[in-house]
Every structure is written in structure tokens, then in C-alpha cells.
Amino acid sequence: MSVSERTDYPEPDAAAVRAPAQLDTFMGMRITPLTQRRIDTFKKNRRGVWSLWIFGVMFVVSLFAEILANDRPLIISFDGDIMFPFLVDYPETRYGGFFETPAEYRDPYVADLIEEKGWILWPLVPFSFDTINYNLDVPVPSPPSSGNWVGTDDQGRDVVARLLYGFRISVLFGFTLTIFGSVVGVVVGASQGFWGGWYDLLFQRFMEIWGSVPTLFLIIIMASIFTPNFWSLMFILLLFSWMGLVDLVRAEFYRARNFDYVRAARALGVSDAKIMFRHMLPNGMVATLTFMPFILAGSVTTLTALDFIGYGLPAGSPSLGEMLNQGKANIQAPWLGLSTFVVLALMLSLLVFVGEAVRDAFDPRKTQV
Amino acid sequence: MPGDETHMTANTRSGRLVDIRDLSVSFQMAENVVEAVRGVSLQIDRGETVALVGESGSGKSVTALAILQLLPYPKAFHPTGSIKIDGEEAVGASDKFLQSIRGNKISMIFQEPMTSLNPLHTIEKQIGEILLLHRGMGRTEARGRILELLNLVGIKEPEKRLNSYPHQLSGGQRQRVMIAMALANEPELLIADEATTAVDVTIQAQILDLLEDIQRKTGMAMLIITHELGIVRKLAKRIYVMHQGKFVEEGKTADVFANPSHEYTRMLIASEPQPRQTTPDPNSPMMLETKDLKVWFPIKAGVFRKTIDHVRAVDGVDLAVRQGHTLGVVGESGSGKTTLGMAVLRLNRSEGSIKFGGEEIQGKSFDEMRPIRHEMQIVFQDPFGSLSPRFSVGQIVEEGLAVHHKSLPESERRDMAAQALQEVGLDPANMNRYPHEFSGGQRQRISIARAIVLKPKFIVLDEPTSALDRTVQVQILELLTDLQNRHNLTYLFISHDLKVVRAIADDVIVMRDGKVVEFGTCQQVLENPKTDYANALVRAAFELAADTSGAVSV
Numbered sequence: 050m051s052v053s054e055r056t057d058y059p060e061p062d063a064a065a066v067r068a069p070a071q072l073d074t075f076m077g078m079r080i081t082p083l084t085q086r087r088i089d090t091f092k093k094n095r096r097g098v099w100s101l102w103i104f105g106v107m108f109v110v111s112l113f114a115e116i117l118a119n120d121r122p123l124i125i126s127f128d129g130d131i132m133f134p135f136l137v138d139y140p141e142t143r144y145g146g147f148f149e150t151p152a153e154y155r156d157p158y159v160a161d162l163i164e165e166k167g168w169i170l171w172p173l174v175p176f177s178f179d180t181i182n183y184n185l186d187v188p189v190p191s192p193p194s195s196g197n198w199v200g201t202d203d204q205g206r207d208v209v210a211r212l213l214y215g216f217r218i219s220v221l222f223g224f225t226l227t228i229f230g231s232v233v234g235v236v237v238g239a240s241q242g243f244w245g246g247w248y249d250l251l252f253q254r255f256m257e258i259w260g261s262v263p264t265l266f267l268i269i270i271m272a273s274i275f276t277p278n279f280w281s282l283m284f285i286l287l288l289f290s291w292m293g294l295v296d297l298v299r300a301e302f303y304r305a306r307n308f309d310y311v312r313a314a315r316a317l318g319v320s321d322a323k324i325m326f327r328h329m330l331p332n333g334m335v336a337t338l339t340f341m342p343f344i345l346a347g348s349v350t351t352l353t354a355l356d357f358i359g360y361g362l363p364a365g366s367p368s369l370g371e372m373l374n375q376g377k378a379n380i381q382a383p384w385l386g387l388s389t390f391v392v393l394a395l396m397l398s399l400l401v402f403v404g405e406a407v408r409d410a411f412d413p414r415k416t417q418v
Numbered sequence: 419m420p421g422d423e424t425h426m427t428a429n430t431r432s433g434r435l436v437d438i439r440d441l442s443v444s445f446q447m448a449e450n451v452v453e454a455v456r457g458v459s460l461q462i463d464r465g466e467t468v469a470l471v472g473e474s475g476s477g478k479s480v481t482a483l484a485i486l487q488l489l490p491y492p493k494a495f496h497p498t499g500s501i502k503i504d505g506e507e508a509v510g511a512s513d514k515f516l517q518s519i520r521g522n523k524i525s526m527i528f529q530e531p532m533t534s535l536n537p538l539h540t541i542e543k544q545i546g547e548i549l550l551l552h553r554g555m556g557r558t559e560a561r562g563r564i565l566e567l568l569n570l571v572g573i574k575e576p577e578k579r580l581n582s583y584p585h586q587l588s589g590g591q592r593q594r595v596m597i598a599m600a601l602a603n604e605p606e607l608l609i610a611d612e613a614t615t616a617v618d619v620t621i622q623a624q625i626l627d628l629l630e631d632i633q634r635k636t637g638m639a640m641l642i643i644t645h646e647l648g649i650v651r652k653l654a655k656r657i658y659v660m661h662q663g664k665f666v667e668e669g670k671t672a673d674v675f676a677n678p679s680h681e682y683t684r685m686l687i688a689s690e691p692q693p694r695q696t697t698p699d700p701n702s703p704m705m706l707e708t709k710d711l712k713v714w715f716p717i718k719a720g721v722f723r724k725t726i727d728h729v730r731a732v733d734g735v736d737l738a739v740r741q742g743h744t745l746g747v748v749g750e751s752g753s754g755k756t757t758l759g760m761a762v763l764r765l766n767r768s769e770g771s772i773k774f775g776g777e778e779i780q781g782k783s784f785d786e787m788r789p790i791r792h793e794m795q796i797v798f799q800d801p802f803g804s805l806s807p808r809f810s811v812g813q814i815v816e817e818g819l820a821v822h823h824k825s826l827p828e829s830e831r832r833d834m835a836a837q838a839l840q841e842v843g844l845d846p847a848n849m850n851r852y853p854h855e856f857s858g859g860q861r862q863r864i865s866i867a868r869a870i871v872l873k874p875k876f877i878v879l880d881e882p883t884s885a886l887d888r889t890v891q892v893q894i895l896e897l898l899t900d901l902q903n904r905h906n907l908t909y910l911f912i913s914h915d916l917k918v919v920r921a922i923a924d925d926v927i928v929m930r931d932g933k934v935v936e937f938g939t940c941q942q943v944l945e946n947p948k949t950d951y952a953n954a955l956v957r958a959a960f961e962l963a964a965d966t967s968g969a970v971s972v
Contacts, residue, residue, distance in 0.1 A: 308806035318791030
């Protein structure tokens with residue numbers, strides 16, 4: 050604190066006042082110095098940064114799974130025309146075959162027809178997650194070979210393709226569940242912390258009862274009534290997964306209610322909604338963002354577990370849990386269990402490492418104000 | 419153990435206890451090295467009271483912590499210097515040696531009585547632990563010593579207090595227990611680091627009396643660290659003045675006060691709030707008037723949460739302030755001052771009439787209040803907590819404009835904010851910077867700018883200067899007076915420090931337990947306090963004299 054604080058400033062220079070802010074930016078967004086420090090702290094955790102990169106690349110690659118692993122060719126040149134069979138259905142007759150149905154490109158007959166008048170560009174893995182390889186000369190599950198790099202499962206489907214699609218659906222399911230769950234959790238927690246009183250008291254008791262409902266049995270019962278799909282499974286899990294964040298956000302809002310700057314905003318006449326959104330939510334978001342990678346890892350595990358016991362995604366879906374179950378049923382085919390384990394372990398470890406780095410970044414002791 | 423022996427010798431032996439030569443302390447930060455203390459030399463003789471004076475951030479506490487080697491090594495290090503305790507070098511000494519010094523030969527009391535005691539242990543256990551640790555005293559043996567200590571620090575009926583937990587004690591009592599813990603091993607030196615800054619003036623006076631008394635009885639030396647010159651004058655024989663990590667002046671207290679040689683010392687001494695000069699128009703219109711204002715918090719008990727009684731935080735207060743006047747609200751902590759301030763702004767639930775500018779505002783909803791919110795504003799005590807760390811200064815000041823002048827274009831809002839910042843003495847070019855880049859005094863100016871940008875008529879100032887150094891306090895008071903004169907502002911000034919109140923208030927109400935015990939012009943109350951309570955407040959503030967009549971809390 051300097052002794053001689055200046056009080057004799059010149060008239061404000063209008064240009065200087067209105068000059069564009071010299072603010073830190075991150076990926077083109079204006080951010081506060083607090084956020085800048087958090088990003089710096091995050092970057093210092095090298096393991097976290099690497100994990101984020103690896104996970105990000107894996108995720109982005111898996112988003113393009115149809116191009117990487119498909120039972121339809123990417124490009125066909127036929128009779129001077131360029132065609133994209135992985136996007137468009139062409140009937141077999143288009144290539145001079147017999148059937149009006151979409152062409153079965155893996156059929157050697159069809160391939161021969163096409164190669165007479167052009168060429169075929171196949172994806173890296175010429176199988177989709179549900180393609181059954183009829184060309185095997187060993188019983189299924191077949192061991193790794195040049196055709197199926199990590200072998201096939203007990204129905205002759207390529208393991209690499211199933212892992213790729215399974216990873217994607219796991220992460221997407223996890224992300225969606227985490228985001229919806231967090232939004233509900235933050236809204237409920239924020240309102241409880243902000244208004245308190247009877248509302249808070251009753252809602253807390255409701256949550257205690259709701260939280261003690263055995264989720265697993267409920268899902269088993271639901272699954273026997275109707276076949277679960279991606280969204281219905283998501284909905285059932287969402288009914289219970291939102292509660293994790295509520296207490297954290299509620300506590301943050303309780304605390305923030307008495308901050309002087311929140312009281313000052315009240316004295317300025319700022320509305321409740323604005324105070325919650327502008328002044329208190331950033332505090333609540335710290336707890337939320339810190340927990341998000343761990344919640345994501347938890348969501349992935351939940352889906353895998355449900356698939357493993359057979360109450361998850363519908364039969365035939367590419368799912369890591371179902372692969373694990375096959376690995377258990379086919380001990381003689383270790384490539385099934387081992388490859389799935391590696392993918393799951395890698396994904397969850399990366400998420401936990403990222404989570405640790407995020408937790409450090411939001412640790413007030415490491416980013417002092 | 420050497421305890422008894424040192425106690426015997428402390429009274430008789432004379433000579434140098436602490437000898438610091440050319441000490442520097444630096445901190446290794448992420449990118450650079452911060453030099454906190456630069457080549458200071460300090461000596462403390464046995465039985466002597468020495469004061470270390472300076473503003474926040476001048477390096478006082480760092481110097482004191484270095485004596486006990488309590489700094490966060492190896493982040494902190496000493497480029498130069500030595501610290502000799504009883505002739506033995508402490509810099510780089512073994513942990514074993516330092517532990518035999520800490521809490522034994524030299525002990526320390528800190529500023530914050532709330533957090534310095536463990537809330538889970540009784541008083542007996544906390545003091546007993548030190549006796550067990552350093553002297554190996556058993557339970558029954560320790561109890562006698564604990565009672566003796568509690569008696570020494572002036573805790574009444576110590577037998578009943580043995581099993582109390584810290585939250586059952588008042589702030590002053592907690593500070594006394596802290597002192598008892600520090601004295602448990604009869605130290606030869608007691609370091610008091612801003613030991614009275616966080617307590618009320620009345621408690622401060624009592625604690626200072628206590629320290630003086632204990633020193634007379636035990637003959638220990640004291641190192642007083644403070645920014646309050648009044649304390650120095652009352653207690654210390656010798657004084658070191660610290661500024662930006664260096665000693666700028668040292669000498670006998672009386673000499674330094676009579677003939678300060680350094681410009682900085684002169685400024686420190688001159689930084690006393692001066693009595694208010696201006697006299698506002700006594701016939702200006704009434705700004706704020708309350709009748710029988712009450713804020714009662716219910717105490718509930720039983721299964722059905724029946725209200726059995728109330729905490730009467732504000733209990734039937736009548737007050738009146740005219741436009742352009744300042745009403746000072748004084749009283750000890752817990753007397754309901756802040757609650758009153760919040761109640762007149764309708765920021766908490768209250769009963770009784772509140773007339774603002776002749777209009778009854780009690781009973782209005784939050785939405786109905788909004789149109790008049792820009793006329794009534796508030797400035798808080800804590801310059802760190804009252805500004806959101808996520809907003810730039812410009813955003814903070816503009817927030818109210820966005821509520822009350824929705825139609826204004828953004829560039830105009832920015833201009834208004836810039837004007838407000840300039841008015842409080844800050845460079846408007848700082849608008850895009852964030853609160854953490856500013857000092858406490860500057861942050862308080864930002865808070866004031868946030869209030870005045872709406873052109874209010876009435877501002878509640880809730881201890882706006884209590885968390886600041888004296889020199890900055892005076893500047894903020896000058897700013898407030900200046901703004902008042904320029905804009906004919908009305909203030910409700912809440913403070914426990916009558917020195918500050920005298921500098922700005924026209925009228926004063928004295929509060930105790932939610933009630934107004936005395937009301938009058940500032941001069942009347944300060945010169946002729948009618949109640950013992952007001953008298954004790956006045957004597958504590960201006961003479962640092964402790965009250966013995968029992969009018970104030972202990």
C-alpha cells in the first residue's frame with residue numbers, strides 16, 4: 050500500500066477510457082485474470098495437458114468412425130462416375146447385379162463387378178461394428194490376423210471396429226449425461242442455496258429419499274418393461290445422477306449470499322436472477338468444473354456396468370460393457386477382454402488425469418487472488 | 419527443564435536478548451525475487467519494550483517471524499544478516515534448537531483471536547498442551563498453573579472458564595486466552611503482532627493495560643508490532659519505523675515523537691484524523707427518519723420450531739439525519755450498528771417506520787424499492803471482500819448504471835464510470851484492471867465510486883476505514899468529506915473508532931445491545947458523555963485507557 054496515493058489525476062482522456070480493453074484472451078474469448086491464472090496452473094500440470102490432448106485426439110478420431118471403420122467403401126470409381134457408398138445407398142443393379150436392394154460390397158461377386166469397370170477405396174478397417182466376417186476359416190471368436198487386427202468376437206464381428214464405435218458411444222453417452230446432470234444439479238443447488246428456508250429444507254429431505262432409491266433394480270425393472278435405447282437409458286440415469294453436484298453448489302451459494310459484493314449488488318437494486326447469474330454462479334461453477342471430469346468417468350463406468358450385466362444399450366450396439374462380458378464368457382479368446390480393458394483403462398485414466406489438473410487449476414491455494 | 423531458571427534470571431540478568439544485524443528477507447516467487455526486508459538491524463534488551471511501526475506491507479511481520487525462523491523456508495531466504503538470540507545464531511539453526519526457543523524463550527501473539535484458538539478444544543486443554551509439551555507437566559499440576567495464568571490475564575472466575583470452548587468466549591476473552599498461552603512458559607520475549615488490531619477500541623485498551631501489567635510483574639521484554647502510533651506512545655520505550663522493508667528511523671519513543679527526523683515518520687505522526695471543520699445547514703430537509711425501528715431475529719426451539727424468544731439486534735431505534743449531515747453510529751461489536759445500517763436501506767427485514775426523503779419505505783417490496791435504490795447506497799468495511807474478483811473495475815462501477823439507466827448507451831455509461839473513478843481519485847485508465855491489482859485504500863475508493871456513480875443522496879458507510887492503515891484512513895476520510903461537500907451527500911457513518919467518527923460526523927448515536935443509549939451532537943457526546951458506556955468508548959479511543967467501571971464488555 051503506497052503512502053502517497055495519487056489524487057491529482059488529469060481529466061480522463063475519452064480515447065483512453067473507451068480504448069479496447071487490454072484483456073487476456075483464450076481461444077478468442079475475453080477472460081478475467083483469474084481465469085488466466087487457472088489456465089496457467091492447468092498448463093503447468095504436464096500430465097494433465099498430455100492427457101487432455103490424447104483424450105481429445107481419441108475422441109475427435111472416434112467421431113469419424115464411419116470413415117475409419119465401415120463395411121462400405123469410401124469411394125468407388127465405376128464406369129467413369131465417382132461414388133461415395135458410405136454416404137449414399139446404391140442398389141446392386143447400379144453395378145450390373147441382380148438385386149434392387151443396396152449393394153453388399155463385401156460380397157466378392159459385387160466387388161468383382163465393380164472392379165471390372167473401375168476401382169474401390171476401402172476404409173482403414175473394412176468392417177463396421179455390426180459387420181459379420183463370413184470369410185473366416187477358423188471358428189469364432191477368431192484370433193488376431195491380418196484381416197481382423199485384434200480378432201473377432203463370438204459372432205464374427207471385428208473387434209477394432211467395435212472398440213472404436215464403443216468408445217465413441219461411451220464418451221458421447223458420458224458427456225450427455227454429465228452435461229444434463231450438471232445443469233439440473235447446478236440449477237437445483239443454486240436455488241436451494243439462494244432461497245434457503247422451507248424450500249431448501251423440504252427439497253433436501255426429498256433428495257435424501259430420492260437418493261436412497263436403488264437405481265440398479267429400478268433400471269432392471271424398467272428394462273424388462275421396455276427395451277432401453279440410448280435416450281431412455283439416459284433419462285433413467287439422469288433421474289438419479291443430478292444429485293451429486295447439488296450439495297456442493299448449494300453450499301457455495303449459501304456462502305456467497307453473505308459476500309459483501311453480493312450485498313453491494315443488492316443495494317444497487319440488481320435483481321435476484323442477475324445476482325445469481327453474474328455474481329454467485331461463477332463460484333458454483335468452480336465446484337462443478339472441478340468435478341466434471343470425474344463425473345464423466347463415473348458416467349462411462351455406469352454405462353459399461355449396465356451393458357456388462359445386459360441391461361444397457363440394445364443388443365447389437367457397439368458397447369464396451371458387452372465386449373467385456375464376451376471376454377468373460379470366452380476366456381480362451383483373451384484378445385476380447387484384454388483389448389477392451391486397455392481401451393477402458395486408458396480412457397478412464399486419461400479422464401482422471403485431466404480431472405486432477407482441473408482440480409489443481411481451481412485450487413484457491415494455487416491461484417491466489 | 420530450564421523454565422524456572424530462566425524466569426529467575428529474566429528479572430535479574432540484563433543485557434542483549436535479541437540482536438539482529440543487517441537482516442534481509444527475500445521471497446522466491448514464480449518468476450522473480452521479492453525483497454521484503456532489506457538490511458535491518460534491531461536490538462532488544464531484557465525487560466525492554468520495543469515497537470516496530472509501519473504500514474501494511476512494510477515488512478514488520480516478516481521481520482518478527484524471521485526472529486523465530488517461522489517464515490516459509492525455502493521459499494523465503496536470507497541473503498544477508500544474522501539473528502542472535504541470547505548470543506546464539508538462529509539463522510539456519512537446527513530444528514531442535516529453534517523448538518527450544520519457540521513458545522518457550524520467545525512466544526508470539528497474533529492478530530486474529532478467532533482463528534488462533536482451536537475451536538474443538540477447551541481452554542484448559544489448549545493451555546495445558548503447551549505446559550505438557552515444553553515442561554512435561556501432568557494434568558493436576560498443569561491445572562494449578564493454568565488457573566494462575568488465567569488470573570494473570572484477568573479472566574474472571576477462571577475455574578468456571580476451564581471447560582469453556584473458544585466460541586463461548588468474547589473476542590476480548592479469547593485474546594486474553596491467547597496471551598495466557600503465550601505466557602505459559604514464562605517467555606523472555608513476547609512478540610505481539612498487531613495483537614489489538616482486530617478488536618474493539620475498548621477491548622484494545624484493556625489488552626494494552628494487561629500487557630503493561632504483565633510486563634511489570636514478569637519483567638519480560640516485548641516487541642510490539644503495530645501501525646497505531648497511539649499504542650507505541652503508550653507502551654514502548656524505543657521505536658523502529660519501517661518503510662518499504664527498511665528502517666527509516668529509530669530511537670527513544672519520546673525523542674522520535676518530539677523530533678521526527680525522517681519525512682515518513684513525520685507523515686505518520688501527522689496522520690491523525692482531524693475534527694470536522696464544516697457545519698452543514700441545520701435547516702436542510704430531513705433525509706432519513708426512523709421511528710421505533712426493530713430488527714428481531716427469532717430463536718426457535720423444540721420439535722415444532724416454536725419461537726421462544728428473539729435476538730434483539732436493533733431494538734426500537736429512533737434516528738434522524740438531515741440532508742448534507744453525517745450521523746455517526748458508534749458502539750462495540752455486536753451492538754447492532756451494521757444491522758441498523760442494513761435495515762435503513764431495507765436490506766434486511768425490520769419493523770417500524772423508515773422515512774426516506776419524507777416517503778415511507780417500510781413495507782415496500784424489493785421491486786418497489788428498486789427505483790429509489792440509486793438514491794441510497796452503501797460502502798462496506800472489507801475492501802477485499804466487497805469487490806468481485808471476476809469483474810474489472812469498470813464493470814464493477816458500471817453495474818448499478820445498467821440497473822438504473824438501462825437506456826444509456828454503453829459508451830456513456832463508461833464515461834460516467836470514468837468520471838466517478840476520477841472523482842474518488844483514481845486514474846480512469848485503470849478501468850480494465852482487476853481489483854486484486856489495487857491496494858486496500860484504492861479498493862475502498864473503487865467501492866466509493868461504485869456508490870457515487872448513481873448520484874445517490876444518502877450513503878451508509880459501514881466502517882469504511884477500519885481495515886485501513888492510519889495514513890490511508892485519513893485520505894479516505896478527506897475524500898468522503900470532500901464528496902459530501904460537493905454533492906450535498908448525507909452519510910450514516912458506522913464505526914467503533916470515535917477518532918474517525920469525530921472527523922466526519924455532525925451528530926452521534928451511541929448504541930449498545932441494539933438500543934440507543936446516548937444521542938447528541940458529536941461535540942456533546944465526545945466532550946460530555948452522559949453515560950458510563952459512552953465515556954468508556956471515548957476514553958478508550960482517545961487515551962487508550964481501559965474502563966474499570968464495568969460499563970463495557972470484557
